[in-house]
């Protein structure tokens with residue numbers, strides 16, 4: 153009999169940090185996809201013999217666990233129907249619009265919910281199987297909100313963390329969800345629940361009070377323990393509530409995510425990337441001002457609002473294509489979901505109209521790029537852009553804003569940033585805007601275009617200090633520190649119930 157290996161630290165996310173590449177000839181292989189999360193967690197994974205559990209990105213295929221760049225990878229299979237119902241359906245067409253202030257109408261389908269429960273159970277089973285006794289498990293994002301409770305039921309010995317990368321909506325919106333109670337219960341299975349903003353944590357605490365009637369004190373939520381709960385003896389943080397009952401405490405607070413700022417700084421200092429930035433400016437006709445937008449093509453990002461403002465400035469004659477050009481990278485996203493197809497059509501129609509109306513043979517109003525680019529090219533674009541436009545209607549954090557700042561090693565460039573993006577809590581020296589206020593957005597664009605060099609540098613220096621200090625390593629350390637404290641704050645044997653009462 154073979155005993156499966158178990159791990160002391162486990163990360164669970166919908167997607168694994170690797171891609172399976174199938175070349176035209178030769179054998180398929182795994183490629184490390186170094187996203188922000190991998191970079192943040194890599195050192196911790198290595199130091200603590202960690203494993204990463206998630207979907208490998210290809211439907212209907214099962215893969216054995218394997219090792220990639222020193223990280224153990226445990227693939228969870230998803231069928232074509234799981235992808236349609238759990239991923240594209242419930243995750244991307246119910247939860248995503250609901251959690252982003254119903255910018256698009258969420259669809260509530262019972263079969264999608266059933267698939268969500270089933271797939272969450274599969275992820276939880278995989279995590280339970282791979283976890284050593286007392287291991288720390290860190291679950292990520294809205295696709296897996298039921299996993300904490302499922303995992304706690306199966307393995308009360310584990311320390312469980314959850315981080316929500318997207319906003320948590322106000323109760324008036326959240327309460328639309330037919331399964332609102334189940335999701336809250338799912339999340340409360342964690343010891344620590346992290347959000348991007350203080351406001352998200354506040355919205356969550358309110359939902360807990362309204363739906364469960366539990367007491368909350370600041371970031372602490374008191375979850376009553378049933379006396380016949382089989383795992384009661386193993387629960388951590390067991391105390392007596394004001395009302396005399398036994399409660400388990402859960403910490404729910406903000407841990408704003410960040411980027412590997414030093415990596416962006418290092419890339420932006422490379423001569424070949426700086427040369428590429430100059431080349432980009434030259435290719436665009438060396439305009440006085442380059443404005444840049446970089447987003448997944450998603451309705452939360454406010455791409456239409458920024459195009460409208462830009463188009464009106466051209467129409468009003470307040471800017472001219474001879475001086476100002478807009479580069480919009482819209483990387484392809486969720487193209488099988490109908491709302492995203494419609495969004496693409498709308499954006500491309502608007503870009504076509506503005507270019508048709510205002511471009512000249514020598515100057516294009518908007519360079520619209522519906523591609524993904526290598527990171528080097530993104531950094532060159534950041535360096536080439538005088539003004540960065542982040543006009544999200546709702547965004548958990550928005551890493552692009554932080555990447556732009558980290559890349560500006562020359563202390564130059566102006567960031568226009570929506571107050572509806574989590575990043576606006578920290579990046580106060582940006583030009584903060586309300587993207588729904590088109591006149592205000594136009595004014596901010598003009599102000600950015602004509603901002604004196606001294607003011608640009610002063611603002612950028614403050615922004616850079618902030619991003620370089622609060623980087624992604626600090627984020628993961630803060631979260632894991634809270635989780636570790638939660639692991640050591642209580643011991644199962646000190647459970648106030650004592651053994652006899654639990655055996656009743």
Ligand code: GDG
Nearest residue numbers: 317409447448483523524525526527547548549550551552
């Ligand atoms: C979710 C939340 C939260 C984009 N196009 C290309 C490319 N990107 C990279 C950017 C950035 C990332 O993708 C996008 O991150 P964002 O934070 O801007 O937005 P979401 O994808 O919606 O992320 C968000 C985040 O999770 C983390 O918690 O901040 O609020 O919605 O890193 O650079 N990268 C490359 N080529 C592209 O064409 N290489």
